[in-house]
Amino acid sequence: MKVLVVDDSGVMRKIIVRALNACGIKDTFEARDGVDGWTQFQATPFDLVLTDWNMPEMSGLEFLKEIRGSGSTVPVIMVTTEGEKGRVIEAIQAGVTDYLCKPFEQEDLQRKLDKYVAV
Amino acid sequence: MISTEDILTITENVFTTMIDSPVELDNDESDLAAHAPITGCVQIAGEWSGAVLVQTTGDFATQAASKMLMLDQAEVCIEDRQDTMAEIANMIGGNIKSLVPGPSTLSLPTVTTGEDFDIRIFGTTVENSVAMTANGQQLKVIVCRGCE
Amino acid sequence: MTEMAGQDILAEVLQRNSSLFQSPRETQETKDLPEGIQTCVEASTVQVFKTMCGIDLTRNERIDGRCDAFNFDASGIVTITGATQATVAVRFPKQLALACTNALLGKTSDRIDEEVVDVIGEIANMVVGGAKERFAAPNLTLGLPLVVTGSGHRVLMPPQVNILSSLFSSASGDCIVEIGIKPSADSRE
Numbered sequence: 421m422k423v424l425v426v427d428d429s430g431v432m433r434k435i436i437v438r439a440l441n442a443c444g445i446k447d448t449f450e451a452r453d454g455v456d457g458w459t460q461f462q463a464t465p466f467d468l469v470l471t472d473w474n475m476p477e478m479s480g481l482e483f484l485k486e487i488r489g490s491g492s493t494v495p496v497i498m499v500t501t502e503g504e505k506g507r508v509i510e511a512i513q514a515g516v517t518d519y520l521c522k523p524f525e526q527e528d529l530q531r532k533l534d535k536y537v538a539v
Numbered sequence: 540m541i542s543t544e545d546i547l548t549i550t551e552n553v554f555t556t557m558i559d560s561p562v563e564l565d566n567d568e569s570d571l572a573a574h575a576p577i578t579g580c581v582q583i584a585g586e587w588s589g590a591v592l593v594q595t596t597g598d599f600a601t602q603a604a605s606k607m608l609m610l611d612q613a614e615v616c617i618e619d620r621q622d623t624m625a626e627i628a629n630m631i632g633g634n635i636k637s638l639v640p641g642p643s644t645l646s647l648p649t650v651t652t653g654e655d656f657d658i659r660i661f662g663t664t665v666e667n668s669v670a671m672t673a674n675g676q677q678l679k680v681i682v683c684r685g686c687e
Numbered sequence: 688m689t690e691m692a693g694q695d696i697l698a699e700v701l702q703r704n705s706s707l708f709q710s711p712r713e714t715q716e717t718k719d720l721p722e723g724i725q726t727c728v729e730a731s732t733v734q735v736f737k738t739m740c741g742i743d744l745t746r747n748e749r750i751d752g753r754c755d756a757f758n759f760d761a762s763g764i765v766t767i768t769g770a771t772q773a774t775v776a777v778r779f780p781k782q783l784a785l786a787c788t789n790a791l792l793g794k795t796s797d798r799i800d801e802e803v804v805d806v807i808g809e810i811a812n813m814v815v816g817g818a819k820e821r822f823a824a825p826n827l828t829l830g831l832p833l834v835v836t837g838s839g840h841r842v843l844m845p846p847q848v849n850i851l852s853s854l855f856s857s858a859s860g861d862c863i864v865e866i867g868i869k870p871s872a873d874s875r876e
């Protein structure tokens with residue numbers, strides 16, 4: 421199972437990758453912004469994408485729209501500080517699969533991953 | 540791109556107006572850390588995001604505070620130097636803000652001092668860093684631009 | 688594999704927000720006061736350290752002004768601009784910064800390196816982001832996190848700023864959160 425983690429924060433990428441590893445997922449890929457994420461997404465068939473919202477070059481929302489615009493139905497989890505109702509609705513309308521607000525407990529992330537990760 | 544000429548013009552304007560001190564470009568990129576450095580920082584948020592850092596020596600901050608606050612150098616206390624650096628960073632940052640696409644807002648300034656410190660601003664890259672001298676002291680203005 | 692419907696996602700986030708902000712969410716009457724901001728920042732600080740690092744912080748006292756009684760090794764600073772202009776500095780002793788890094792990244796280090804700096808910036812960003820959500824004032828923009836490292840460094844705010852300090856203790860060391868707020872009459876743009 422291939423998982424793409426997109427976040428401009430190296431720390432946040434490491435936290436998420438660590439949680440993925442704890443779920444038994446070793447095949448993880450990291451991207452530092454939406455553009456990097458979209459480039460990798462087009463080159464590799466991913467089974468799950470976790471993306472931040474606020475990132476340079478291309479935001480997580482724009483990245484999500486690119487993914488859905490390509491016809492892909494891959495699960496995309498938005499991992500973000502954007503917890504306002506309007507923002508969540510915007511993400512839902514763009515086709516987000518699930519949503520996790522920062523800060524989160526390790527178990528919250530684990531629970532989300534368990535739903536989408538079939539090891 | 541904020542050019543070296545723009546940064547020099549703005550810095551010169553602030554320093555000649557406020558403390559009657561001419562400013563010149565300098566090739567000496569030697570480390571300010573050895574000279575009790577003091578750094579003023581403001582951020583610009585909005586259509587253009589980034590930060591402006593003004594670094595100089597403790598001695599020059601004292602000279603600037605003395606001129607701006609009309610005090611003898613011996614009377615200048617650490618708070619005076621910090622307030623002066625905050626104001627200088629605010630003025631240089633405010634002028635740079637007028638050169639970048641708006642609308643945007645200027646943050647409150649912060650001033651950092653210490654024997655040996657590092658500053659990192661997340662999500663930015665250095666757009667331009669200009670080394671200058673004023674009254675024979677090192678002065679550096681760094682413009683960092685948000686990656687967005 | 689389960690997919691969540693849109694309304695389930697929204698309900699979950701709103702449920703999380705309501706449990707997060709049930710107390711202390713500032714009322715319209717109090718939210719313009721500096722103490723309102725301080726309460727929001729304190730609640731967010733405790734929550735971020737607890738949820739992200741598993742570290743229980745206890746707020747010990749509030750000081751009206753700067754607290755120079757301690758030397759810190761690292762500071763994570765985030766500015767707020769808009770209707771309220773403020774700067775929040777989360778100040779760490781080395782031991783606490785290393786404990787947070789260990790909790791978040793599983794990395795043991797004896798010095799403040801790049802990864803520790805990343806963690807400090809991330810924590811400061813989440814503290815202020817969470818406080819902004821709690822404060823619920825419109826049109827506030829957060830600046831980019833700035834991290835200062837160096838033993839005994841000082842981070843100062845300009846004299847026209849009111850400074851409120853909150854002192855916290857934990858098993859991994861004490862920390863201080865300083866909030867500098869420009870009086871609102873001057874901060875409206």
